[in-house]
Amino acid sequence: MPNLPDVVLWSIPAFVLLTVVELVSYRIHPDEDAAGYETKDAVTSIGMGLGSLVFDFLWKIPIVAVYTAVYELTPLRVPVLWWTVPLMLLAQDFCYYWQHREHHVIRILWACHVVHHSSRKFNLTTALRQPWTSATSWPFYLPMIALGVHPAAIAFCYSVNLVYQFWIHTERIDKLPRPVEYVFNTPSHHRVHHASQGGYLDRNFGGILIIWDRIFGSWVGEEEKPVFGLTKNINTYNPLRVATHEYAAIARDLRAARSWRERAGRVFRGPGWQPAAPAGQPEAKKAPEPAA
Known part of the structure; x- marks a missing residue:
């Protein structure tokens, strides 16, 4: 197995440089229609990113153990060659699409992913x-x-x-030429993904490519200006609360649940799922889906 570079580590200087450039661009050419930057929000985002490096390292221990066991059990081998790497990237992007999509429609998975959607700003941080x-x-x-x-x-x-x-989290880049927008995930597509309007909810799940969304019917183009954040915002900059607020909401719903069927629904159905009202009682008013 040839040594593969640590792409994230090598990209950190570019992350810093591009963030500074974007921030300076807002200072030089303010945009009243853009969400822009807010110091507390940006600090929270950076703190969440640094914290994820620590927790990801811990999570990798059992995950690598499982992956290694499965790899040792399979008789198949895909060599790392100049022509296999693009195919692996394509396959990974396809798997990422389904990972991302399921993290929006299964509440226990959304509890993890909601962190990334919890900012009302949309910038490189x-x-x-x-x-x-x-x-x-x-x-x-x-x-x-x-x-x-x-x-x-x-x-x-x-x-x-x-x-x-990283680079698609910005309002400073408008729509790109049509062939690029048709094939690749772009800032325009990703602004839709982070928007909280009903028509934009749970759309544009692609990572590198947007073609998966076009194939599987989850693509929507950017028309009206996106409103970023959640349908029910959390109003906190505390990293611990940002990281755990949806798990806490699930725990509250489980304590109040009246049956095991409802408990299962609270965990494995969609983020806004509500149980049917008992016979003879009016149906409970549906809470808005905390998706974005």
């Missing part, structure tokens, strides 16, 4: 607002491991995907 419970993503890449892709190659592809998505 928003890309750093990462969850501390990302152990929910690993099952989506088991098929690649079972087909003989080395765990280190999965980690490399995932890092490339993550680094690509």
Whole structure:
């Protein structure tokens, strides 16, 4: 297995430089229509990103153990060659699409991913607002491991995907030429993904490519100006609360649940799911889905 570079580590100087450039651009050319920057929000996003590095390191220990076991059990092997790496990146991006999509429609997974959507701003620091419970993503890449892709190659592809998505968290770039917008995930597509309007909810899940959304019917183009954040915002800059608020909400709902069926729904159904009212009683008013 050839040594693969640590893409995220090598990209940190570019992250810092691009963030500074974006921040300065707002100071030189303010945009009243853009969400822009807010110091507390940016500090929270950066803090969440730094915290995720620590927690991701801890989560990797059991995940690598599982991946290694599956890799050793499969007789298949995919070599890391100049022509296999693009195919692995394509396969990883496909798996990422389904990982991302399921993290929006299954509440216990949303409890992890909601962290990334919790800012009402949309700038390059928003890309750093990462969850501390990302152990929910690993099952989506088991098929690649079972087909003989080395765990280190999965980690490399995932890092490339993550680094690509940094630059699309901005309002300073308008729509790009049509061929680019048709194939790749762009700032315009990702602004839709982070918006909280009803027509934009749960759309544009792609990582590097947007073609998966076009194929599987989850693509929506940017028309009206996005309103960023959640449908029910959390109004806190406390990193611990940002990281855990949806888990706390699930725990409250489980304590109030009247049956095991309802408890299962509170965990595995959509974020806004409500149980049907008992016979003879009016149906409970549905809470808005805390999705974005």
